[in-house]
Amino acid sequence: MTPEPGSPTDSEVSDEAVRGMVAALEPAWSVESIERSPHGTDFVATLDVRTPDGPRTVVLKATTADLVDPPIARSEPRLFELVGRETTIPVPEVFGYRDAHDDFPAPFYLVEHVDGVNLEDDPESLSPPARERVVRDAGRNLVELHELGPLPAVGSVGVARGELTVLDTDDHPRADDFRERLLADAERTLDVLTEGGYFPDLADDPERFADLVEPVRERLRDAIPELSEPDPPTYNHWDYRYGNLLLDPETGETNAVLDWANLSSADPAYNLAKVEFSLLKPVRDDPERTAELRETFRSAYAEGRESWAFDEPTLERMAVYRLTDRLDAMACLPLWYEDATPAERDERAAEHRTFLAERVPGVDS
Template sequence: MSEELDAGTLRRMADLVHPTWTVTAATPVERGFCRVYRLAVEGNGESQECFLKAAPAETEAGVGADARILAVLDRHTSIPVPEVLGVVDDHPEVPSPFYLMTPMPGDELPYERVGWLPDEALETLARDVGVHLGELHRIDAVDSFGYVDRDPTGTLDGGRPSGAVAELTVRDGIDSWPAYLGRYVERELERHADSRFVELTPRIEAWFDERIGRLDGPFTPVLGRNDHGLHNLLVDPDSGSVTAMLDWAYTLAVPPSFDFAFAVYLFGGAFLSALPGVTDRRALVRDAMRTGYRATAPELAETVATGRSAYEALAMVRVMNDFDRLASRLPDGTENDVADGLRADAETVLENDGR
């Protein structure tokens, strides 16, 4: 986590949202790049907990958009998300943007734990993810492709976002999906050229250059979860049920199939399949997700199979790009095996026709 916030600063931040509350304790929570704290507060004779999420220093990190998306999901879907209690988009004296939200039930499991979930629990998790993606993709909120941001005209200074889709916008949206995807791939391959897998970069680039032109349309933009993984869920570790979906700051407007394929790859654990006792369970995850997806978005169910090879390959590239972060969490002595497994998977992708 970036630099910690002192107790006085946290009290001033909470006071901007709930002046009647007194912060009695604050515990930092390790959650990605942002500063997140569990706050114990008292007010009106009651004690309760909430969470404060603030952007790291000198960057917004999508925190304002995150809060608006949570409010939209809370109002328009049954996706389990925290309730946003108030947002401060800009303030001269305390770190901003930030927002307060309610706690949610469930456990946060490490990103890599997906490889060791029992089949039954993983199937339940995947079905729940499919249900929630179906609801997400049915929200009529975007009409171009790109990064989903908050409407800059709707600045808040402690109030709650309305949950209206009008509070969302697509930053510098692009009407053509192949054009947007080409730029996305280009950015990821620039990162890939700086990774330990650089020897594969030229061949992967040529593979995508040929495949993007082959993708079948028409392409309709929807809100895409994008940032999939156990680290952004709360779950019942015994049953696998999803109890909360957190961290929506990197939501993209993409075709449903793109979002679906990324989830299949990351929850299927293919990137860990070189480890002893871990298998590639994409088929199990894909089938369970489709079952859940059909329950909430039957009219979109047939579209999520298109482009699967290209989108799952792109998810693999992103794992390669972030491999150093993953490697620090792997069992001792397995880093090279997992890296070699990813190389072998990439070779398999490069040798097929990508259809």
């Protein structure tokens, strides 16, 4: 992926560059301290700044990796603004953004700092009522997000001519049928699983899942074309997971939903399946607890959308969507668990195999 002219993507961002980016967005502000985040793939820093109205804490984010195309990365601050304006979903206030810059990595933006904990893969640290609050908030938030649609086509949400849109480019083509896009994406994911996933340079065992590829491919080629007609496409925050939430650790209230830089336009049931995959942990929770949390999530969503029902065709689509979600997680394992021990990576891999063995003929756990 080649960076666009005028959008340098150096991974190292100096203090001078940080101050320059802030000055480009808020000339009257001065940066007093910089705390770089060790997490994520792009540059993120928490800044203490002095403004004409007094001190405040803000967050600066700049696209410095090759993982998200600039037309998609540019959507994040605009989506913060749209969601903040049109819904009650908690998102940070935006102070400014630049789509490109001659001197600094871009796009970049400046938003308010929101208090809260990021639990990544540790929801078990929440009390049972707090965890229920997280999934209930998720259901209610997705209602509001989905009702911002429908959108004109299936595809990737990005920016063209300065406006949010469903992109229609060679790199990000639109699709008429979500099922066709889903199968094509799944085929590509299966192809990379034979050589270490999306991040082969980080894979300690590139052939970890290679034996699963053909049985899963056969299953999806049979199942996806037979799915019922998807609902009209709408905004999908498909990466709505603990790692992209800032939570009150005592109550489970969601203080902010983050990572809006890679939304898709898709069947809302796909988003629901993705979030269930991310927020429910059936391998680590017992079946009864998983069922309780799933019911909490679905009830919150159904209560907010009068025209919605978790009917049999929708549930069948969601079951297949969860299977494709699992493939994405398998392909991301080298990145998500880069700092994990070999035993922890093996444990996650075993969870994936158990899931597939229960759903795909020819797969052994």
